[in-house]
Amino acid sequence: MLRVTKTHVSSRAAGSAPSLRNRMTGAAAIGAALPVLLAACGSSDGASEDGTWAPTKPIEITAPAATGGGWDTLARTSARLLEEEGLVDQSLQVVNKPGAGGAIGWGYIANNAGDPHKLFVTSPPILLVPMAGDSDHDHDDFTPVARLATDYMVYLVEADSPIETFDDLTSEVDSGGFSIGGGSGPGSMDHVALAGALEAAGTDPSQANYIPFDGGGEAMTALLGGHVDAAVTGAGEALGMVESGEMRAVGISSPERGTALPDVPTLVEQDIDFTFDIWRGVMAPAELEEAQVAYYENLFADMVETEAWQEESERLGWTEAYMGSEDFGAFLDQTREEFAEILTEVGLQ
Incomplete structure (x- = not known):
């Protein structure tokens, strides 16, 4: 019998593990690379003298579906808590771009490469829809920011x-x-x-x-x-x-x-030997600078550690499953391979 079981979900209780900041991979490398990057490219909008970056205008979070669904819930919950918890200085705006199983929204983000003020929420369709040939864009066309939670x-x-x-x-x-x-x-x-x-x-x-x-x-x-x-x-x-x-x-x-x-x-x-988890995360357009990715990676790491996020997650039935940008990217690559096997086994590919 087919069994789909992901092993990437953390089961730690809130507060029982070291800070997510201390667990994020690649942070040291990013910090070391920033001075070189900025010297080569010049100062970017929002970049400070110490090589960090912060948004200079409202942040837009795209939900590639209509209101009321999982993407919309994730986008609006994240935007609201980031503002209420005082984690951002800029406002956050949620934009719904429904259609084609997410492909309309992905096309919109792909047309804004290099814009660090645009994000979108994501889940397994970012892998599955392109595999079905129904999108001109797949996860490789975007920048992974963070995986936040999983659902069923x-x-x-x-x-x-x-x-x-x-x-x-x-x-x-x-x-x-x-x-x-x-x-x-x-x-x-x-x-x-x-x-x-x-x-x-x-x-x-x-x-x-x-x-x-x-x-x-x-x-x-x-x-x-x-x-x-x-x-x-x-x-x-x-x-x-x-x-x-x-x-x-x-x-x-x-x-x-x-x-x-x-x-x-x-x-x-x-007695049905099958499990399936819906991981939920955040991605950004392609061509972001490392300082911009690091800003959002840290921002969402801080958000998932707040009591407000943990309460919302419990209410919505989400399980904490944070990953930083580098780990999230590797997870996406691996999961695409797993999905290819599943689609073949059930006759959908």
Whole structure:
């Protein structure tokens, strides 16, 4: 059976490990390189005499999807906490660029290479959408800044649905004509999380009528409106709908139950050997200077150590999984290789 288990997530309790600043790789090398870099290139806008950099105008964070989904939640939560905790001197503006599974937003960022005042939030579709041939840009066209957290997938039905377990859902898929909405395009994150779970449960993933939407929020709206029979999306996105009783989650892709949705059984509990995590991070345009990358790397390292971030993460069902720029870049390269194997195994590539 297929099993997708990432081993990169930190399980440390808040405050139980050294400061993230002390754990960031490459910091010494960056500091040593800055004087040479600045001497060669001249002083950049916002650069100070000691070789550091700070933004000189508002920072724009792009969510490459509509409002209400995981990218939008991450962008708005980060922007709000960075301002409320006094970690930035400039304001932060969230811009939604929905469409094409994230490709519209990525194209927008790619057209702003070298602009250190633009960031975007990211997750597995930055790897999966280009692998499906649906984007002109992949993660190599951008600058990794930091991985912040991880989340898991939930499989949803309406509250009054007769489907009560994931096995019930697979039976409906086997019968044909059962539609499942997701917040990413065919062959991307939500589709892969669905196909992998169905394959592990012994069901042919191609039997599922997967309907893509621009973000988990739209997929859940479609479910509530009766336009699809089920939905798959991030646990953090679905939390409010499940807690309010408007939807029921018949499974979650985490290795064990979490504190956010403690009553939702894992797939593993239901004898389905499949887990899938949704890592969430921040990237920037290409061609940023090392001092600019270091500024944002430090900024988000400080943010994830605040009590406010930890409280929001617990509320949203996110697990702390910080990585600095260099480690995040290596993680993206490795995960792309893992996804290629998954897509081949479930017949999506």
